[in-house]
Amino acid sequence: MTKGTQADVNPDLKKERLKCNFNIQEVTFIIDGGKDKTLQRKKIEDVALNIAASIDEVPEECLNLKERYDNAVRKSCVYSNIVKNELLEITGLEALGSPGLRRTADAFFKDVSPFMLHLGMFVPTIIGQCTPEQQAHWLPKALEMQIIGAYAQTELGHGTFIRGLETTATYDPATEEFVLHSPTLTSTKWWAGGLGNTANHCIVVAQLYTKGQCHGTHPFIVPIRDLDTHEPFPGVKVGDVGIRMGFNTADNGFLRFNQYRIPRENMMMKNAKVMKDGTYVKVARHEKLTYGTMVFVRVTLVMEAAFNLAKAATIAVRYSAVRRQSQPKPGEPEPQILDYPTQQHKLFICIATAHALQLTGLWLWRTFEAVLADMRKGDTDSLPELHALSSCLKAVSTSDSAALIEQCRFACGGHGYMLSSNLPLLYSFVTATRTYEGDYTVLLLQTARFLVKAWEQAESGKVLTPTVAYLACAAAKEKVVWSDSVDGMIRSFQAVAAGKIAACAENIKRLTKTGTSLEDAWQLSTVRLVAASEAHCRAMICQAYWHEVTRLTASCSASVKIVMEQLATLYLVYWALETTGDLLRYSTICESELNKLQLKYEELLALIRPNAVGLVDAFDFRDEILHSTLGAYDGRVYERLMEEALKSPLNETSVQSSFHKYIRPLAKGKL
Numbered sequence: 213m214t215k216g217t218q219a220d221v222n223p224d225l226k227k228e229r230l231k232c233n234f235n236i237q238e239v240t241f242i243i244d245g246g247k248d249k250t251l252q253r254k255k256i257e258d259v260a261l262n263i264a265a266s267i268d269e270v271p272e273e274c275l276n277l278k279e280r281y282d283n284a285v286r287k288s289c290v291y292s293n294i295v296k297n298e299l300l301e302i303t304g305l306e307a308l309g310s311p312g313l314r315r316t317a318d319a320f321f322k323d324v325s326p327f328m329l330h331l332g333m334f335v336p337t338i339i340g341q342c343t344p345e346q347q348a349h350w351l352p353k354a355l356e357m358q359i360i361g362a363y364a365q366t367e368l369g370h371g372t373f374i375r376g377l378e379t380t381a382t383y384d385p386a387t388e389e390f391v392l393h394s395p396t397l398t399s400t401k402w403w404a405g406g407l408g409n410t411a412n413h414c415i416v417v418a419q420l421y422t423k424g425q426c427h428g429t430h431p432f433i434v435p436i437r438d439l440d441t442h443e444p445f446p447g448v449k450v451g452d453v454g455i456r457m458g459f460n461t462a463d464n465g466f467l468r469f470n471q472y473r474i475p476r477e478n479m480m481m482k483n484a485k486v487m488k489d490g491t492y493v494k495v496a497r498h499e500k501l502t503y504g505t506m507v508f509v510r511v512t513l514v515m516e517a518a519f520n521l522a523k524a525a526t527i528a529v530r531y532s533a534v535r536r537q538s539q540p541k542p543g544e545p546e547p548q549i550l551d552y553p554t555q556q557h558k559l560f561i562c563i564a565t566a567h568a569l570q571l572t573g574l575w576l577w578r579t580f581e582a583v584l585a586d587m588r589k590g591d592t593d594s595l596p597e598l599h600a601l602s603s604c605l606k607a608v609s610t611s612d613s614a615a616l617i618e619q620c621r622f623a624c625g626g627h628g629y630m631l632s633s634n635l636p637l638l639y640s641f642v643t644a645t646r647t648y649e650g651d652y653t654v655l656l657l658q659t660a661r662f663l664v665k666a667w668e669q670a671e672s673g674k675v676l677t678p679t680v681a682y683l684a685c686a687a688a689k690e691k692v693v694w695s696d697s698v699d700g701m702i703r704s705f706q707a708v709a710a711g712k713i714a715a716c717a718e719n720i721k722r723l724t725k726t727g728t729s730l731e732d733a734w735q736l737s738t739v740r741l742v743a744a745s746e747a748h749c750r751a752m753i754c755q756a757y758w759h760e761v762t763r764l765t766a767s768c769s770a771s772v773k774i775v776m777e778q779l780a781t782l783y784l785v786y787w788a789l790e791t792t793g794d795l796l797r798y799s800t801i802c803e804s805e806l807n808k809l810q811l812k813y814e815e816l817l818a819l820i821r822p823n824a825v826g827l828v829d830a831f832d833f834r835d836e837i838l839h840s841t842l843g844a845y846d847g848r849v850y851e852r853l854m855e856e857a858l859k860s861p862l863n864e865t866s867v868q869s870s871f872h873k874y875i876r877p878l879a880k881g882k883l
């Protein structure tokens with residue numbers, strides 16, 4: 213149910229909505245990336261959600277593991293038909309990862325679809341890594357769901373270190389086939405979503421051998437199960453990896469090969485080829501283009517982090533408007549918990565961060581598209597910067613989002629612990645995003661490589677690429693003059709990042725001068741490098757967020773501009789207060805200015821308070837997508853909690869069989 217009749221709405225929420233002093237729809241347009249995107253999303257939701265509404269008879273969490281998987285496959289098939297027959301007609305193929313499709317999928321699945329990786333990685337890898345002829349062969353089959361694919365890169369022994377993968381693909385010119393083999397236990401493919409029981413095809417990343425020489429990892433399309441019987445082919449051993457913290461309907465699988473043969477044409481040959489006689493030909497201009505799908509997914513994960521955090525913020529803010537607790541003033545009614553400044557402190561940063569990540573994510577997406585356009589013309593010069601950018605933004609956005617979703621759960625007290633609040637499931641899903649598609653630390657260290665090089669270029673006066681251009685000013689190594697204006701705060705965040713990067717570069721230089729190898733000097737500096745990378749990322753988010761707010765609100769109503777700027781300022785002030793140690797070190801900020809900043813923060817909380825419910829309404833989540841007893845639009849929190857409790861299988865009878873089997877015999881001393 214969504215938005216119901218006004219009569220059904222909790223009176224406190226009704227009052228909150230009357231207090232809201234800006235046009236909610238204008239903010240929705242900004243978050244979606246424009247009015248046309250909002251209209252498209254709503255169209256998609258209308259088509260898909262009519263069907264989703266009646267799709268679950270029993271709450272997913274009350275089913276056992278196998279039933280949940282079967283149910284997820286059933287729903288995935290219904291959803292795929294809708295995507296294939298109706299939604300792609302509306303959005304076009306380029307919108308596969310679009311927010312509209314992503315949000316709609318959540319109406320079908322509280323947990324994760326076993327088909328998620330089919331559209332999320334299998335199809336994008338075909339588009340990114342295949343030649344046009346290969347695409348013509350594989351893409352229609354994949355989009356028509358005649359084949360279902362997974363993406364198996366990670367192994368039992370290696371996830372981060374791709375060059376260390378052990379699965380081999382050895383070319384046999386006699387039969388013009390590749391022989392796939394898993395030589396060790398640790399070479400077993402592990403984790404691929406959809407692989408365990410669902411997929412019949414799989415992209416396998418393996419070490420390519422031809423003419424006795426290893427050419428490193430390359431992707432192959434591998435049929436693993438018979439299309440009719442679904443039995444694994446001889447030479448293929450495949451199964452589920454076991455119960456996980458979340459993702460239990462995502463069918464994460466393992467896969468082993470025993471001298472398993474696939475045709476030569478199944479190597480994905482856009483970036484490198486093996487000719488019939490076994491000659492290896494490198495096509496790509498950049499060494500790391502085979503890592504392209506990961507860059508694509510990292511880019512999309514920034515908006516994914518924003519989306520999930522926006523859901524949690526919606527649930528927690530609406531609940532906090534309905535919930536009343538304690539009596540700070542004797543004789544007065546219990547206040548809404550949203551009136552407590554500490555609650556505002558927990559929640560408003562969640563709304564602001566969702567905005568920051570969404571607007572930065574949209575900007576990153578446009579940057580990604582521009583780099584792709586350059587690469588189609590053969591120019592890969594901007595790839596290192598995109599890799600550095602997408603690595604740190606993926607790391608920080610997923611990490612912030614997971615931490616703040618957990619904060620939303622804390623903000624809902626005991627009821628936040630109920631699965632029916634949807635906060636625990638959201639957390640278990642989002643916390644995995646910090647690890648998959650590149651672990652947090654590892655990705656920040658990738659960005660750090662780029663930053664240290666950029667610092668050296670800044671010191672020698674060379675021209676810097678846009679996202680690190682600020683290092684040029686910092687090369688003077690003087691403390692930046694603190695100002696609590698927006699520009700002043702952004703300059704200070706950049707000074708912190710620059711100072712930290714400079715300290716890393718100096719440390720590496722100092723160590724190597726005294727005889728430490730460059731590799732060891734790098735390792736000894738990694739704790740600082742991660743911190744420097746994070747500081748750089750934070751400065752970039754602050755800059756991109758503010759820039760986008762200014763740009764996008766230029767033609768908005770004055771009240772929307774005000775509330776968007778209040779949120780963005782809150783984000784900056786929050787992070788200034790979180791990093792006071794750094795600011796004291798790299799800017800001229802002093803104690804009185806820190807006190808002023810704290811006051812400014814508290815003023816902002818009070819200013820945002822009347823618009824809090826309006827702001828989460830502007831995320832425009834239908835109840836079918838939120839799946840939350842605490843966060844529904846009408847605020848019937850207690851009624852929904854009771855309704856859900858009564859659906860528990862433990863309430864089907866008033867006495868459980870365990871009473872007769874165990875408790876009664878125990879009481880009678882007969883156990």
Ligand SMILES: CCC/C=C/C(=O)SCCNC(=O)CCNC(=O)[C@H](O)C(C)(C)COP(=O)([O-])OP(=O)([O-])OC[C@H]1O[C@@H](n2cnc3c(N)ncnc32)[C@H](O)[C@@H]1OP(=O)([O-])[O-]
Nearest residue numbers: 365371372373374375500503506507595599648649650661
């Ligand atoms: C729903 C769930 C879905 C989940 C799915 C998954 O998880 S799927 C599984 C997801 N799995 C993961 O995400 C695994 C995470 N691991 C990785 O991505 C890689 O192993 C690595 C990037 C950590 C290192 O790779 P490496 O050992 O080959 O490289 P290196 O460190 O020796 O650096 C050499 C140079 O290459 C550069 N360069 C590197 N990558 C890129 C790039 N994409 N583009 C451009 N450039 C790149 C780098 O900057 C450096 O440049 P420099 O400084 O010399 O000028």
Ligand SMILES: Cc1cc2nc3c(=O)[nH]c(=O)nc-3n(C[C@H](O)[C@H](O)[C@H](O)COP(=O)(O)OP(=O)(O)OC[C@H]3O[C@@H](n4cnc5c(N)ncnc54)[C@H](O)[C@@H]3O)c2cc1C
Nearest residue numbers: 363364365366370371372403404405644647648649650653
């Ligand atoms: C829910 C989920 C779904 C997934 N889906 C897929 C999928 O569909 N397909 C697929 O191929 N994979 C998938 N993965 C695997 C995922 O990509 C890897 O788990 C991830 O890349 C991290 O690798 P790892 O597990 O080997 O961790 P490790 O690399 O072993 O990391 C363990 C620890 O070591 C640290 N570490 C590792 N290397 C370094 C270093 N060089 N410097 C400093 N610290 C380091 C890390 O920071 C981390 O703290 C999935 C994982 C999860 C959890």
